Amino acid sequence: MSQSLTKKKIAFLATDGFEQVELTKPWEAIRSAGAEVVLVSLKAGKIQGMHHDEEGDQFDVDQTVDSVSANDFDGLVLPGGVLNPDTLRTCDKAVSFVRDFFQQHKPVAAICHGPWTLVEADVVRGRKVTSWPSLKTDLINAGADWVDQECVCDQGLVTSRNPDDIPAFCEKAIEEFAEGKHAKQTA
Structure with missing residues (x-):
């Protein structure tokens, strides 16, 4: 990972129940x-990480x-864990x-269960993505082209399946954050 993110500000959006390694490893790499x-979270104070x-x-x-x-950030990371994105997707502000x-x-x-929040935000239609396998149907129903691959990038959207994919996920996320805006990316 030779990309420099100097002067970049990256948000990690999570709440109680996030898969700890899916936040800490990308956090350290970025x-x-x-x-x-x-x-960034739904409430001030502390949030609870999980080991599965x-x-x-x-x-x-x-x-x-x-x-x-x-507007305050150059990019966003959405860790997984089951409870975390399930809670985030019920919060309109998130x-x-x-x-x-x-x-x-x-x-x-977004890694593992993180893409659940993307479904609610209605931003996966027409995009190639991956995730934890149980999200496959939700992502397809939201218009995504779901594939079972270690890491997928489609117009600035990086997705991975699980903690085993973290090295590839981090490398590609850093590359995309270094590159910045994507003219073809649309909501």
Whole structure:
């Protein structure tokens, strides 16, 4: 990963129940590439990470979704975990925050169950994506072309299936964040 993200600011949108490694590994990689990383959530305080079905660590929230705008960032990461995106997609402000990245043609990276929030934001129609297998039907019903691949990138949208894909996910996300806006990306 030789791309530099100096002067880039990347949001990580998560809430209680996120898959911890799907936040921490991309966070470390993106920060190591030079970006400022910001944990955005639905509430102030701490959010609970998970190691699959067991509690992991708690993480300090930097900003709430009520206090930020996609204008403030150069890209977005959506970690998985089952509870995390299921909760995010029921919050209008979170869904709008995600949709705004697409309207502004900014890169977005979603792993595992993270694409569930993309379905709610109605931004996958006509895009090639991957995810945890249980999301396949939801993504297809939302108009996506779902494939079973380690990492897929379609016009600035990076998706991966699971924690085993994190190295490829991080590498491609950093490349897209370094590249910046995508003229063809539309909401």
